[in-house]
Structure formats: C-alpha cells, structure tokens
Amino acid sequence: MPPTIEGYWNDLRSTKVWRSVFRSGTGTSTLHRALAVQQNVFLHLASVKMRRRSLAFSATWYLGTMSLATFLILTATGILLMLYYHPSVPQAYADMKDLQFVVSAGVFLRNLHRWSAHAMVFLVFAHMFKVFYRGAYRPPREFNWVIGVILLILTLFLSYTGYLLPWDQLAFWAITVGANIMSAVPVMGRKVRFLMLGGNTVNANALLRFYVLHCVILPLVAGLLIAIHFWRIRKDGGLHTGQVETPAGAPNE
Amino acid sequence: MRPALVTVAALALMLSFACQRPAVQPVAKGPATVPAAIVEVSGGKQVSTIGTPLDQPLVIQVNDAQGAAVAGASVRFHSAPGVIFQPASGITGSDGQFTFAVALGGMAGRYQIVATTTGASGKAIELRMDELALGFEQNQGRQLSDLYCTRCHDPESTAERVSNHDNLTAQAHAFSDGAFLNKMSDADLMAIIQHGGPALGKSAEMPPYGRTLSKSGIQALAAYIRAVADPPHQPGEAVYAQR
Amino acid sequence: MSDQKPFQAAIESDSRKAPVRIAFVTRRTSPQVKAESDQYVMTWPEGIFRVLVVCEVLAIILVTMSLFWDAPLEGLADPMQTPNPAKAPWYFLGLQELLHYFPPVVGGVLIPTLVVLALVIIPYFNVNVEAEGLWLRNRGKRLRIFAAVVLALIVFLIVFEVWAVLAPTVLIAAAMLFAAREANNAGRFRRWLILRPLSFWIMTWFLASASLLTGIGTFFRGPGWSWVWPWKE
Amino acid sequence: MEQSKDDVTRRGSFIKIGIGSLAVAGCGAAVFGYQFLSPNVLYEPSPIANVGKPDRFPPDSVTVDLVAGIYIMHAAEGFYALTATCTHLGCLTAWKPDLNIIACPCHGSKFNRRGVKIDGPAPRPLAWLKVWVNDEGDLLVDRSTPVPQDHFVRV
C-alpha cells in the first residue's frame, strides 16, 4: 500500500504519544465510540448514547448548543481584544480606533465579538422560551431551569458591562440610562448603583469596574454555571425528547 | 372604412408638412453664429493663496470665426480637482461674455483653468488660463517682497506706493520676468538677495539683505520669485490641470 | 405498542409529588428491560457531528455579519452632550419603554423583579404540571376567574395608558376565549389551543408583550422618546 | 450493498473535507493570530533624541540626559554620546564628577568617560551612539544605532 495521507494519519494515531494523549482507540465499534465520549474531558458531560428524538432539530433547535458556541467565540475573541485594550479614559476609545485602523483583523475581531454578544443574548432568550414551550423545565429539571434563568441574567449583565468598554457616546449614555434605571430600586438602588459605578457618575472608576466584571468575574461565574447546567442535563435524564407529555385522553397527533 | 381614414389622415399630414416647410424659419437654437474661439477678457494670471477665491473674477468671451461676439454659447469650466467654480457652466450674454469666480485648490502651484464651448460640428473649443496659488513659503516671500522689493522691482505705481523703478540707473527686473530670472540658479538668486548686486557683478543699487532678512526669509523670497515667474520656471512647480 | 405483552415496564411520573421512576413488576417475574435500540444513537459521532454542523452554521452567520457589517462606534464619550434619544442596549429597551409608561419603581424594579421571580418559581409552582389544557376542567369557574383577572389587567393598563402592552393582552385574551369554546368539531389549530395549559398562556402573553415593547423601543422611539416611524428619516 | 458502500466512502470523504477545511482554517487563524499579535504601530518614544544646541554643552563636559538615558560628552575631539544603561543587567548608571567615572549603582561596574569598563561585572563597554547635527543646528542622538568607539562629531 503506497503511503497516503490517511496512512500517515493512522500511523500517527497509533503512536505511543498519541495514545497517551487520546486514550481511546481508532476503532468504529460501539465500544470505541463510547470511549471517545467517556474519556474526553470535554465530552464526558454527555452520555455515551443519546435519544434519537432529542437530536432532531425540532426538539431543541440546538439553541443551547448555539448559546454555548457564542460563549466560546466570545471568550476567544474577548481574550484577543483584551491584548489591545486599556481600561482607562480616554485611552479606551483610542484603542477602539487602533483596532479599527491599525491592528490586523482588529475590526473583524471586534465585530465578531459584538455581534456574537448580541447573538448570545438573543439565543439565550430564545433557548429559554423554547425550553418553556417544550415543557423541559418541569421536574426533574426544575433546578436546571433556575440555573438557566441565572445564566440568562448573567448573559444580560455580561453584555451590559461590555457595552461600556468602547467608551463612545453610545456606550456612555446606554450605561448612564441603565444605571439610572437601577437606581430606581427602593432603599438599596442608589447604593447598588454607587457600588457598581464606583462613584456617582459614569467615569474612569466605572470603566474599570465594568472591565473587571466583564473580563473576569462574570465569565468565571458563567463558566461555572454552564458546567453545572450541562452536568445537570445528563443527571436529569438527558435532553428533553421534545415529546409533549400529553395527559391521558387528549388527542395525540 | 378604416384604411380610408388612415390614408386621409396621412395625406393631410403630408400636405401640412409640404405647405409649412417653406414657411418655417430656422429656429434660433443656441448661438446665432457658430463659436470659433474663446478669448480671455480679464482675470488670467492672478496670484492667490491656496484654497482661496481669486480677487478678480475670470471673464471670457466667445467669438465666431469673424471675431464677433457669440451670444448664447454654452461654456463649461474645469480644472484640477479641488478647484471650485461659481458657476461651473453657463451661457454667454449678449456681449458674448461670461463671468465666473474661481477658488483655487489646496495645493500650491500653477492651476490651468480650461473654458470649453462647442464649435461647428460639435468640435470642442478650449481656452486655457493659468492662475497661481501660493503656498505658505511663497506667500511669506510675497509679503517680504511687498515690503522690501516691489518699490524698486515693480515699475507700476499705485496710489499707496509710488514706484522707485525709474529712479534707478540699474534696471531692476520685475519678479515675474521669467525670461531673465529663470536663467539664474537658485544659489545665484539667493546670493544676490543676501549679498547685494555686487556679489554677482551687478549694480550696488541692489543692497544686501543678508543681515536684514533671515535665511528662511530669503528662501521664501526666492520661492516666491520662482512661483510668479512668467514664463513659468520649469523645474519644480507642479501644474494642476484636469487629467 | 398497543398490543398487551405479559411483561411491560412502565415509566410514569407522578407530577403531584417529586417525580420518580417506578417500574411495576408483576408477581413471580423479573423485570425485563426492553432495549429500545432504535431510539438511541451513539453520541460520537452522531450527536457530536450534528453539534459541529450547528456550530459551523452559527460561525458562518456571525463571520458573514462581522465581515460586512461593522460594529457601531460613535464619537468619544462626552458627558456634556447627551445624544437624543439616549438608548440602553436593545435588550433593555423593553424595560426603557416600560419606564416611559410607569414610574421608575414600577417599570424599572417591580415588573422586572416579578418577571425574574416568576421565571424562577415556574417549575416549583406545582400547579398543572401534567400540562392539562386550561379549559378542560372547571370551565365555568375558570372562565369567571379569567374574566376578572383580564378585566383588572386591562383597566390597569388603560389607567397607565400602556397601549403597547394592552394590544397583546387583548389579543391573547381573545385567543384564550377562542380556545375556551365548546370543543365540538374543532379544527386542528383550535384543538391544539384547547390543550394549552395556563402557563402557556401567561408565557405567551409575556413573550408578546416583551417583544412588542422591545421592538417599539428599538425602532419607533426618537428624540425625547417620542414616536417616530423608522422609514421616515 | 454497493450503494451503501458508496455512501460510506462519500460520507467519509465529506468528513475528510470538513476536517481538512477546519484544519486549514485553524492554521490560517494561527498565522493571522500571529499578525494580530504583532502590533503595526508602536507607542514608544522615538529612538532619536533632540538634545538641543551644541553650545549647551561646554567643552570637556559630561551631560546626563536622564529622560533619554544617555550621556552627551563634549571632548576635545568633538561630541559623542554614550548610552547610560549598564551592559551588565541594564541599570541606569550615574556620572560621578568627583571620581571622573561612570558608576553603576546596582553591581558596582565602573566605566571611564569613553565608556570603557574599569571595574565590575559588566561584560562590555558602554555603547557609543550615533550623533549628528540637523538643519536647524540641533544635536541629535539615535539611541538605536551604536557606532564604533572613538567616533567623534565635530560641530
């Protein structure tokens, strides 16, 4: 057999080094496929087998998957953008200009981050409604629903804190309006606003706080909750099949 | 029935044309005579600063082959990008003339302004006029020149400034005298300003300005002299015209 | 599925209590689990590939957007100069629109808090977990409660002049009444509507109101939060 | 059976195409990631320092420009400039007029006026920097361009 790319590929996969990293083998048997999931740190949250119905597009519209995908895109692009960003006034705005004008593919990464952020908010909302209408919030998945609601709020907060970072007019006034809505909370509203902005107006302190929230605190919390969310999917019986649990006697299509 | 009607109508139409034709006069569309040339009435060779309107409007006249003014000829103007015309096109008046204001572009140099009209058989007739926009350095030279030089170098007197040109035994060359000054090298030009006429074996009536003017001032003067030279000083200055 | 077999494992969930899986095993038999092999697929590669395809689709959409549509960047933030209107991010515009109708405490705090609370307690609010159709039982009593609640809500909305919420409220209420009629010779759509539980109606009302408010806030609000038509510049 | 086998190979080739293009995209992302990470513009002070008119420096003098990190020397042979950064571990050295030496405060390296090491752990003499006079008559030093020793500039 003449050497082919596939031949080399298979040779590579049978080397000791490869086998030490990817513990499962190359086979296509059920066992191998099961091991591929079980022994992969990223995939082991999923069960080895899934219900065929739950894989149908109509079951979930893959909204949760897409939400996770946007989160991962946002993490990747966000880390790259951080390399050209100084959370200070007015340097933050100059950095936006630099991204636009002098950083290779800077404007693309910024666009991708921005649109992915909007997409994530939208997808998470849609995910929630889809889960609701499919009835997937019902026991035993009620706790995972609560985590989902918290993740929704976190997503909103992540997006909101990121909104200030370009330090342009849009950012400044959107945050000002948002912060003023928050200060309407009786008793503690003003205090919360004060703590969040690090002062009474949206200024350099607020920018730094939003930066830390956006880049460190909220992503960490969100990542943790996402892990729990996924773990609970499996523990609560896998993805909801999308079967409407109809009461007895009702017409069933 | 119908063919008959059509025939009658067609006949009537033909008849009406046939009857009318001898009666129809050539309708005065456009100029009564055909433009053969555009001549400049006034406004050429002005000196201005970059980006600014010329002091005097440009006036051109459209003439026919016999040299008589052509009224109603349509004229268009164009030049390098950045030159603004007010208006950029129009119809000549009863005296065959058309007046327009020009603001030169943002770069220093000579601007060629082209006025175009259409002659017999659609041939384009053009008139080219040169206008000069001075940059910062040349403008500075112009001011120094107005202060120190023109009293002797400009033969024309004005009410505010009486020319000293004719009181000199040596002949002071006007700065626009390109035929003479273009032949001098930059170094010679600056030397004569700096060290006076005797430095180049010329009259002492040209005093030395080396201690009165700064080096950059003398450079500016030389730049101004080069800019206003007529015929134009060849190496260096860009001519902006439509490409 | 319909023909009876001697050993049948049944899985049911008693929703009134904590759901458990109970296998009823007939005496003198052992439980036999029938593998539903056609019901299950291997996560690798079936599931993973599907997920990958979905991610590719999403990436393609986002990359296309990013290539041809630049993220907005206005001038440098200037505290001395308020753009008119000053708008929050789009997902808060529903809230901002509410603030236009209600005092801040109601629009900015009470309503969002209630919404979040409602969302959290949905699964624990143990009414009707079987998701039976709202009108299938106690129809008369429920209609009276429904009428009282909807009327109160409409009066409340009219008092505060919240036309943007009034419209979906009336619409949903009409749909509920439409579903509440006697179910004889009902069409497919109405039969589907009849089966909707109460939570469905509430969520749909919330979804419609929120979407409408956000849409209005995003597209139809101009200087001074006045009404503008987006196509009229 | 034939059909199914075809199907399988076709499936396999699609997967190969897919994985292949993702791999290429990944490699491309790495290349352009590298481009992204290398800044196209720098916010760094120009290596060329304008130290002013030569007559600022009296003959036989050593002038320290701490901002630029250089010494400007006016010797009998002409002007020259030394970097003030010690060649040992990069501390900023100091001119000791009383001792007529350049001393490093960190590890005790000592240099003479010509930058030659007298004492201490420094591996190399202090670098001589390119000096020239511009059109306005200002003395300029290029901190990024070393020149051979004993390269004096006469004004």
Add this chain to the structure above:
Amino acid sequence: MLFGDSARAFGTLGVVLLLLLAIVPARDFFSEWYRYQKGYLRLIRGRDDAITLQRRFEGGIHQTWIPELGVVDRCGSCHVALKEASLRNVGIQPFRPHPPIPHSLDEMGCVMCHRGQGAATTVEEAHRSAKESEDPMVPARYLESSCGQCHMDKPTGIPRLNAGRTLLTRYGCVHCHSIVLPDGVKLAPTDDPPSLQHVADKTTREWIFAWIKNPQAYSGTATMPNFQLKDEDARDISAFLIAQSTMLASSAAPASAAASDAAALQAGASMYGESFCASCHAIQNAAGLLVGGNVGPELTRIGTKAKPDWLRAWIGNPKGYDPETLMPHYRFDDKQLTLIAGFLENKTDSDFMANVKLDQATPRQVAHGKLLVTEMGCAVCHEINGIHRPDNFAPDLTAVGSRPLAKIVFLPEMPRTLAAYVEAKIKEPRSFGSALKMPQFNLATGQVDNLVTALLAQTDRARTLPARLRVAGHASSNYEPAGAAGRLMRDLNCFSCHSINGRGGDMAPDLTWEGSAVQRDWLLKFFKNPNTLRPTLIRRMPKFNVTDQEAGMLTDYILAVYQTPAFDRDSPQPASDASQIEKGRQLFYSKYACQACHIVDPQKDKGYIGPTLTEVGSRLTAAWIFQWLKGPQTLRPGTLEPDQQISDSDATSLTTFLMAQKGHAKTQEAKHK
C-alpha cells in the same frame, strides 16, 4: 436536509466557513493605505531617482506619536512622500511632498495644523470624519487658523489670521462676544464707539434715524453694523437717544456765523489740506473715490450730520466732548476755526435724509425706544444715559473653533461644516432667524474669510497645548510721559500716530530714541512748521500751531528723555576734511549706491524710498547717523533700510559726507520759488 446527512453538511459548511475566514486577511490586504503604498511604488518606478526613493520608502503603517501634544498621526501611511523634496512636481495626492514650513513634521505632526483624524487610516475617516464630535480637516482656505493655536504674535506668512484677529477687535466683535486667546489674553476692542450721552449736542434725531437704518448709506466705511431696523423701531430709538442726551456746556460755545461764500470755502479747503486732516479723515472726491486716511470717520457728509455749533466746539477742543478721542487738539484761532468748520459744514448730502420726516416724539415712543435699546444691546458699545452696559451679551466665542457639530443648528442645504456655519453666521446672521440679535456687518468676502480664520483658531486643543509652544503677542504698553510735556503730548495726541516705548500708532516714525537722533534747532523748527522728509508720503504730520514755549518744552523733553543707552548723541563728530567727505561721496554713490533710495542732490538724485537727505547734516546727530549706518534695525526695529554691514571707516566717511549736507541754501531757494 440540514441534519439528514450531517457528514455532507459538515464537509460543505466547513469549506464555506474556510472561504469566509479567508476574506478576513483579504480585507487587510485591500485596505486603502496599502493600495496607496503600492501606487506610490508604481509611481516612482519610472523615475531617475527610483532607487533612492525606493530605498527610503518603508512599507506598513507610519505613525507619528507626540504624547505631549496628544497627536497620533498616521497620515504618512498614505502620504508617503511628505519629505521627498524631489517629488515636488508630482501633482497627485497623496504623493506630494510637504511644502516648506517653519516647523518640523516630526515635531508637530499633521493634525496640529490640518486637523482631521490623524489616527484614521482611511481617506474618508481621516479627512472628513463622519462623527459629529470629531474634527474634519480644515479647508486650505482657513488653514492659517491652526497657526493661531500657538501664535499670538503676528508673524509674517499668516496674513489671514493676523488680519482676522485685527478685524475681530476693529469691527467690535469683542464688544458683545468674549474671546480669550489661547494664552489667556482677552481680546479688547480697538474701535471706539462714541458715547451717546450728549448725542443731541452733536446731531439731530433725523440723522440718527437715517444712520441707524443704514450706517453704510452715510459712510461706506462705517464699521457700525446694520441692525435691519423697522421704521417704527428706528423712530423710537432715535426718540429715546435724543431724550436721554444731556447737554454739555462746552458744546454750546458761541458761534460766529460761518462764512459760506466761495472764497471762504476755498480758504477752508486749503486749511483742511494744510492741517493734513486727510491723514486721518477721508472725503469722497468728484469721482466718488475716498481720498484720505481711515483713522477718523469719513467726512463726506459731515455737514448733514453735525450741528454747526458742535462742530466748531469739537474742532476747537475735541477732548472737551470726548476725552478718549484720537483727534489732536489743534491750536486754531477763531478765524481758522470758522474757515475750517465752514468748509466741513458745507459737506452735505441732501439725499441722505431726504425722506426722513419725524413727528414730535411721544413718551410712549421714548419708552419703547429705551426698551429696544436695552434689548438690542446698544449699550454694549455705546455709553447711554440710564442704561447699564450688559455683561455676557452674546455667546462666548473662546472655543468656537471646537464647537461640536451636534450643537449647531444648520440651515437647510448648508454644508455641515463648522467653517461654513461660521461663515454664514458672519455673512448673514439674520438668515438663522429674524429674531436673532446679531446685526449685519458690512464686510468684503476676504474679510469674512479672515474672520472665519481667526475664529477657527479658538480651539480647545489650543488651550491644552504645552505653554512652551505658545508665542505670546506683544504686550500693550501703558507708557505715559510725565509732567507738562506729557500733558501736552496727550493734548496733541502724539500717540495716535507715533509710537513711544511700545505705546502708540504706527502711522509715523517710532520716537522712542528720537532724542538721540535729531538736533535741537531742527526739531524746534519742525514743531513750528512740520515739513515732510519723504517725498512720496501721503500722510504727513499736521501743523498744530503750537506756541514757541510749547515747542521748546517738547523739544527739550524729547532730547532729554528719548535717548538710547546704546551710544552718546553728543560723541564728537568726525573731522570733516574734504577728503573724508569726498570718500564718503564715493561710497554713497558707488559702493553703497544710496541714491537708489535717498536724495542728496535734488538735481541729480531721484531715489525716493528713504527720507530726503539734502539737509540731513542739520537734522540728525553725527552719532546717530554713524550708528544707523552700522545697523538700522538695532535703532528702529522693522525699518526698511537694509543692514549693509558697513565697516567703521566707511561709516565714518559716510557720516562725514552726510553731516556736510546742510542744505540751507537750497531749501531757502526752493521756498522762494
């Protein structure tokens, strides 16, 4: 079929994604600056100096960063040839080299002068930013405005800005608008709007009516703007102004009837000429051209305006009516006063007030007039009885050059640029609304451009620049001569024309060191009968009819006080032997060719740029002549005579020669003729 065959979907979508991602670097590749750099390389390829140019060319984004100025410039990324002087004849942007300027491009950057967005690397964003808060480039027409961010002095080379700043004060813009220059100096008006507290002494209500309706109809050079008043409003304002006026005792001097016969008019006209009134005042000649200076008001229609009594009192003693006036106090006797006043009273224009018919003013009209005068801010410029000068009457224009476009209401069909707005506002203020208070000024297009240039210089950036960049303007001096001579100098208003110790006008020579220059006898004689020294001058020193005693006092004061410390005026005169004089003559006529500009021998010499030197030996001191020859600019900065680097011995010979030019005989002869 998206999920029907996920392998096929996976493969296909993978390829699509790869292709899309490949566009990302392509966008960088097709960026504008990269295209321009390729264009530049194409442009220079065919040139003789291609190799040099190519070696000097560096690819990539070029950035100039000047942190202390807040400048980030990337203009050089496209304008790659800014420093390539050999490309001077390339008429294509962005490849033109920068023309020579007194600043280094590396030290100033581009946006300091041209404004625009230096950080941008696209043509549109850099030159015409789409964002309303960002500066677009300043048009070449107003480019000098950028110089004004640092330059408060008035260097040559920026005539537009200098003229604009002068106009701001001369046309009284700064009466209403406060403008603080970047160095913190507040612009003060240099026009002198008359006080209206005694206006009824001076003129009639009808004249006021016609004047405020259209000041330029009375005098084309009037700087008072047109308030575009309605007839009723002008009627009421004139009524109020007359009503508020109080009478000055000095204006009511008894008047002997002005002679108006032809002979008296002729004598008055020659009085007007002899007194050199035309140095300051202009009168239209028969051809309608203004003849005379523009320091004082035009007098073509003065007879229509001024009441005869007031005119006589005014000419007799201007400071009696207006202590701040620039007009000198001529010592006219009664006869002279009658002649000259008669001449001026005859300068009338019957058309000017032909249609003005005003009834007796009613109290209501007066009250309404007062309201109008208050509202329109007349008291910002004029002193008016019973009305306080309002503060902060019009918007502060200190930072008008940085006004964000979002804060500007543009007219429809108007270019959305700050320059266009300011220009329109100056040209036709009322086009922004008839209720606006700003009046219509009478300005030529060039003047409007100059004003726009000066206003655009008032930027925020200018105030944040490091102080070392600022070139301060000349501080105005408040020098006051002391004693009786000082009083006399103030009475004669010497400072209106002459400058001493940094104070005064520039119409006549600077007298700071006049005491070192002139001989006593000559100066004494000059005061009694000033004759001009320069043949071509139109403006001349008037004859003030000073008494001997006054002339003597002034002469002594000048000789004693206005002495330069540089040399002793009484240092011994070089020996005047004939050979020295002859040597001096040789030097004068051949080596230095002084006759090009000066006249020593009226028969032979013709040069008339410098003063006539026929009697310089009895006018100037030898020490002054010597020092002057050695360095004219050291004695009188800005004087035109070039410094010829004359050696001491040549200067001595020339001094000897010039001191020999006493010229008595010749002038005596000339006088007899």
